[in-house]
Amino acid sequence: xxxxxxxxxxxxxxxxxxxxxxxxxxxxxxxxxxxxxxxxx
Numbered sequence: 001x002x003x004x005x006x007x008x009x010x011x012x013x014x015x016x017x018x019x020x021x022x023x024x025x026x027x028x029x030x031x032x033x034x035x036x037x038x039x040x041x
Contacts, residue, residue: 008035 011031016024 013020013024013027016027020028
């Protein structure tokens with residue numbers, strides 16, 4: 001049985017530590033926009 005059919009990961013960001021939102025904000029913002037988009041639009 002597959003629980004998460006569209007699982008993506010692990011998400012590894014080079015040159016970033018624990019504070020991804022500060023260290024690589026540009027990449028994090030683009031990634032969140034991609035994954036949180038409404039596919040019906």
